[in-house]
Amino acid sequence: MTPAVDVSARSSVVPPLVWPAHARRTDAVDDLVDIYEPALNLVTAPLDADASVLEALTRAANEVPCFEFVKETSGAGEALEYALPWFEGHAGGRAWLGLAQPLVRLFADLFEAERLGVRLTSSDKPMCPRFHVDDVVCRLVVTLVGRGSEFLGEPDVRRKLLGAKESPVEREGATIHQLAPLEVGLFKGEAWPDNKGRGIVHRSPAGSDRRLVMTVDLL
Numbered sequence: 001m002t003p004a005v006d007v008s009a010r011s012s013v014v015p016p017l018v019w020p021a022h023a024r025r026t027d028a029v030d031d032l033v034d035i036y037e038p039a040l041n042l043v044t045a046p047l048d049a050d051a052s053v054l055e056a057l058t059r060a061a062n063e064v065p066c067f068e069f070v071k072e073t074s075g076a077g078e079a080l081e082y083a084l085p086w087f088e089g090h091a092g093g094r095a096w097l098g099l100a101q102p103l104v105r106l107f108a109d110l111f112e113a114e115r116l117g118v119r120l121t122s123s124d125k126p127m128c129p130r131f132h133v134d135d136v137v138c139r140l141v142v143t144l145v146g147r148g149s150e151f152l153g154e155p156d157v158r159r160k161l162l163g164a165k166e167s168p169v170e171r172e173g174a175t176i177h178q179l180a181p182l183e184v185g186l187f188k189g190e191a192w193p194d195n196k197g198r199g200i201v202h203r204s205p206a207g208s209d210r211r212l213v214m215t216v217d218l219l
């Protein structure tokens with residue numbers, strides 16, 4: 001399993017933070033396989049991208065109108081090409097494709113999956129502002145531009161309040177952990193075998209800054 005571009009090196013954007021025992025920050029995307037460890041429900045790794053790629057993505061996120069692209073693809077990621085029109089000819093489209101296709105292939109290899117669902121969202125509104133769990137086996141999430149996803153350590157979660165409309169899920173004084181931009185996360189959901197009631201509790205960061213976020217799901 002060799003990504004077509006080098007996405008394995010450590011990125012300097014990841015700060016050295018202490019994470020909860022059920023979450024692991026690794027140095028390389030090949031270590032994302034750690035998600036198979038039963039005690040973990042989040043594993044992350046930094047993407048290594050050239051400054052020119054980062055610049056193209058950032059410019060695209062800020063210059064192209066908000067959009068949401070959703071497409072089913074094979075493990076080869078060929079259908080991701082259909083997202084390019086959303087970038088309106090902007091160089092950020094090709095920059096995204098160069099990062100996204102190896103990630104889709106890696107995710108497909110990890111789960112021996114033939115069909116995947118890719119979503120790319122450029123938005124200035126939080127997509128899921130309340131802490132929640134996903135009813136999926138495992139979701140790849142990477143914030144390409146903007147602030148990364150937030151999550152809670154298990155001791156800070158009040159699971160009974162998941163799905164409630166008003167009361168916060170997080171305990172008072174909870175530590176809110178956050179992924180860095182270009183940090184790929186595998187978020188274990190409620191549908192992972194024997195993970196019911198243990199899915200990673202996470203949300204989108206607040207604020208109205210533009211974010212470019214990609215997710216990949218098993219279909």
Ligand SMILES: [Fe+2]
Pocket residue numbers: 128132133134202
């Ligand atoms: Fe979610």
